[in-house]
Amino acid sequence: MFGFSTHEYDDEGFRTCNVTGLTIHRSAEDMVKLYGLTAIVALAIGGVFAFFVAMTRWELVSLLSPADFYTYLSMHAWNLLIFWMIFMEIAILYVGGAFVLGRRLSLPRLAKVGWVVMATGAVVVNAAIWTTEAPNQAPLLTSYVPLPSNWQFYAGAIVFILGAVVAALPFFATIWHERRENPNETLPLVTFGAFITGIVALESLVGGLITYVPTLLWRVGEFSTMDPAFYRQMYWIIGHGSQQINLLAMITVWYFLTHVLGGAEVASQKVSRTAFVLYLFFINLGAAHHLMSDPVVSTGWRMWNTSYAAYGAVLASMIHAFAIPAGLEAGRRAKGKGGGLFGWLWSSPWDDPGFSATIMSIILFGFLGGITGVMMGQMQLNMTWHNTLATVGHFHATVVTGTTLAFMGLAYYVLRLVFGRDWAMKPFAKIQPYLYAGAMSLLVLMMMYVGILFGVPRRHPSVMDIPGTEFSFAPAKPFFVVFGVAALLAILGGALFVLIAVASLLTGDRFDADSVGDVTRAAADGGDAKPIHEYSMRGTFTLCLVFLATFVVLWGLNWYLLSTVWQIGP
Amino acid sequence: MATDATERSEDVPWPQQILDSIWLLALAAILYWVLAYVVWGIVDILAVPMG
Numbered sequence: 108m109f110g111f112s113t114h115e116y117d118d119e120g121f122r123t124c125n126v127t128g129l130t131i132h133r134s135a136e137d138m139v140k141l142y143g144l145t146a147i148v149a150l151a152i153g154g155v156f157a158f159f160v161a162m163t164r165w166e167l168v169s170l171l172s173p174a175d176f177y178t179y180l181s182m183h184a185w186n187l188l189i190f191w192m193i194f195m196e197i198a199i200l201y202v203g204g205a206f207v208l209g210r211r212l213s214l215p216r217l218a219k220v221g222w223v224v225m226a227t228g229a230v231v232v233n234a235a236i237w238t239t240e241a242p243n244q245a246p247l248l249t250s251y252v253p254l255p256s257n258w259q260f261y262a263g264a265i266v267f268i269l270g271a272v273v274a275a276l277p278f279f280a281t282i283w284h285e286r287r288e289n290p291n292e293t294l295p296l297v298t299f300g301a302f303i304t305g306i307v308a309l310e311s312l313v314g315g316l317i318t319y320v321p322t323l324l325w326r327v328g329e330f331s332t333m334d335p336a337f338y339r340q341m342y343w344i345i346g347h348g349s350q351q352i353n354l355l356a357m358i359t360v361w362y363f364l365t366h367v368l369g370g371a372e373v374a375s376q377k378v379s380r381t382a383f384v385l386y387l388f389f390i391n392l393g394a395a396h397h398l399m400s401d402p403v404v405s406t407g408w409r410m411w412n413t414s415y416a417a418y419g420a421v422l423a424s425m426i427h428a429f430a431i432p433a434g435l436e437a438g439r440r441a442k443g444k445g446g447g448l449f450g451w452l453w454s455s456p457w458d459d460p461g462f463s464a465t466i467m468s469i470i471l472f473g474f475l476g477g478i479t480g481v482m483m484g485q486m487q488l489n490m491t492w493h494n495t496l497a498t499v500g501h502f503h504a505t506v507v508t509g510t511t512l513a514f515m516g517l518a519y520y521v522l523r524l525v526f527g528r529d530w531a532m533k534p535f536a537k538i539q540p541y542l543y544a545g546a547m548s549l550l551v552l553m554m555m556y557v558g559i560l561f562g563v564p565r566r567h568p569s570v571m572d573i574p575g576t577e578f579s580f581a582p583a584k585p586f587f588v589v590f591g592v593a594a595l596l597a598i599l600g601g602a603l604f605v606l607i608a609v610a611s612l613l614t615g616d617r618f619d620a621d622s623v624g625d626v627t628r629a630a631a632d633g634g635d636a637k638p639i640h641e642y643s644m645r646g647t648f649t650l651c652l653v654f655l656a657t658f659v660v661l662w663g664l665n666w667y668l669l670s671t672v673w674q675i676g677p
Numbered sequence: 678m679a680t681d682a683t684e685r686s687e688d689v690p691w692p693q694q695i696l697d698s699i700w701l702l703a704l705a706a707i708l709y710w711v712l713a714y715v716v717w718g719i720v721d722i723l724a725v726p727m728g
Contacts, residue, residue, distance in 0.1 A: 286699070293697055306703045310710055336725070340718045380696045387706040392714055404721045412714055 112140070113527030113617045120211070124524055127367055135205035135212040136525055139198045141222055142274070143521050146194035146514070147608055149229065153186030154601045161598070163568050165591030166584075176568035181236045181245040188248060188506060189349060190229045193271055195514045196308065196356045197221070198521075200278040203301025203359055208294075213280035221274025228267025235260035247566070248346060252322060252333045261323035268315040268345070275305055275312075296373055296380065297366075300359035303383045308352045310391050314344025336403040347394035350502070353510040355386060358427050360513045361469055364520065365435045368462040369455055372438035372639040374430055382426035389419035396484040400493065413484055421481055428473050429651050437642040449646045460530070464516030464540035471544060472509030475551055478658050480505060488665050491672065497558025499565045504551045507597075512544055515604055522608060528615030536607050543600030549593035557583040557590070559668060 116122045120133040159179045162170040171179055205212040212218060235257040239245045246256040282302055285294070294302065318341040325333035362379070365371035373379055395412035398404055436451045445451025456462045479501040483492045492498050519536070522528050530536040557563040561583040563570055570580050570587060695702070 282699070293693070294699065299696075299699070302699055302703075306706065310707060334722070336722050337719075340722065341715075344714070377692060377696065384696065384702060384706075387702060388709055391710055395714065403725055404718055405724075408717050408721050411717075416713060 111526050111612045129206050130209035132211040134215040135201050138218045139201050142194050142198040146191050149186045149190035151605045156183035158598050161594035165587050173568045177245040181247045184248050192353050197274045199356045200301050203297050204278045204281040207298045208285050212277050213284050214277040218277045221270050224270030228263050228270050231263030252335050252338045258326040261319050265319045268312050272312050297363045303387045304355035311345050311348025318342045343394040343397045348391050351390045357510045357513045360517050361431050364465040369435050370438045370442050371435040374433040379430045382423040385419045385423035389416050393417040399486050399489045433644040433647040436644050436647045437639050440642040458537050460536050460540050461516045461519040464512045467544040468512035476505030476509050482665050491669050495558035496563045496565050497555045500551045500554030508547045522611045523618045527618050528611045529618040531610035531615045532607050539603045546593050546596035553586050553590040557586050
């Protein structure tokens with residue numbers, strides 16, 4: 108497809124990947140290319156709007172008028188949080204399903220129909236946002252009723268969601284056929300993770316239909332009113348659930364890429380699978396943390412869904428946070444590539460952008476996104492974070508320094524292993540993940556800092572001048588200089604990725620597996636006969652202790668900050 | 678074939694059998710999500726007196 112591929116297939120349409128050893132069928136490979144490239148187009152569009160948004164919030168520049176800001180912010184959010192992510196996630200489902208199982212993609216025509224419907228929905232949503240005029244509101248992501256948005260926006264969102272459901276069906280059909288033909292075999296861990304991702308996605312997408320279909324009917328006049336409480340509760344199923352798909356897809360990619368690029372093994376199949384099952388049951392309930400201050404739902408509902416249930420998902424994250432680096436450490440030690448406490452880490456292929464993007468995704472997601480997510484999910488600490496720029500910092504940490512970096516790492520290998528093209532502009536490809544991750548980390552820290560310590564609000568074009576308030580945010584001004592410079596560097600890093608991807612497709616040399624520096628790192632065959640869990644994982648254990656110490660310090664600090672603002676009495 | 682499956686299910690530890698029952702796990706998780714988040718939430722909304 109697209110004429111970029113260098114691969115040849117046998118009479119039945121299969122080929123063997125000479126790096127991973129996977130048996131890949133053309134039906135799946137073509138769809139991975141189609142969905143992956145569409146995702147990168149959405150990334151480029153969203154990245155362009157990131158420039159306008161960041162340069163407006165940096166008031167030294169003040170690029171956009173207040174009237175335009177929300178429209179540009181909505182374009183930025185929908186293209187990056189939804190279209191870039193979900194097109195990529197469908198590609199990941201096909202990799203985790205058909206690729207890893209060595210099967211044809213079941214119902215391949217449905218995969219094409221799904222792409223057409225998704226792409227149509229994405230175009231309609233973009234057009235609806237761009238042409239928004241009063242009294243309609245640019246919808247951003249929440250688009251809370253009774254504030255109205257274009258009816259075309261709701262229609263576009265419904266079409267996109269339906270398209271995503273249709274696109275997921277070939278993945279489920281592939282798994283169904285695999286289980287029917289091999290009922291006594293256990294699915295590979297990556298396929299298991301992709302399956303859990305698919306079910307969580309299905310819940311989220313159904314929530315989207317429950318939300319947007321009645322809202323569209325209200326907007327076109329079929330319903331006279333739309334209950335805002337019903338909207339809020341149902342909306343967050345997809346509003347937060349769509350981000351949980353990112354989380355699960357990202358973790359599946361972590362297992363896949365650390366295995367393929369770093370020679371990681373799975374330290375314990377049952378522990379990792381149990382963690383995925385915890386996600387399956389509990390992760391989507393975390394959506395309730397958006398309704399912490401909602402007067403309609405009961406305290407019992409809020410506490411159950413955000414505490415007792417959602418902590419099952421937190422436990423799952425802790426397990427993956429140990430299991431993935433532990434698998435990398437044990438796998439590399441088994442191959443004789445790890446001495447001392449961190450020798451396995453230092454000897455890793457850090458000049459490989461797929462590897463470096465993956466490892467930085469793991470570290471930054473954990474330290475910046477994960478810890479803050481758990482804190483924000485707690486009813487008390489949520490009060491100091493809610494609707495400040497710190498919240499935006501949190502989800503940029505999860506979705507950008509976490510998921511986007513992981514997906515960039517995967518895309519580097521899609522270019523090589525699926526398109527058969529080697530990376531163009533190699534010196535730049537090697538530094539791109541570091542530039543992007545470093546700048547985004549600084550950006551995220553500034554957002555959190557000005558949000559938590561100064562209470563700077565989100566969703567507002569200006570910081571120092573907020574009509575209707577007497578607050579002064581002037582002390583936050585110097586931090587916005589750092590914010591602005593970091594944003595420019597991060598956008599440069601993102602643009603560099605798109606440029607490398609396009610240049611690789613158009614001018615990249617044919618990828619030769621022998622050119623991989625260390626072929627055995629891709630074999631990941633388990634090393635010698637010694638069971639993998641018998642290798643030392645003390646380096647990972649040390650890293651986990653550092654992580655937990657950071658968690659405790661930040662937790663205590665946030666409680667201290669809460670205590671300084673919540674004073675009762677004279 | 679049925680005998681093979683029976684023998685195999687006797688050999689495989691029950692936790693692994695649960696983890697291998699992917700459709701059953703999916704069904705249970707969806708049911709739990711519907712009850713804990715959706716149904717309970719709608720009951721709460723309906724319990725609010727009309728203004």
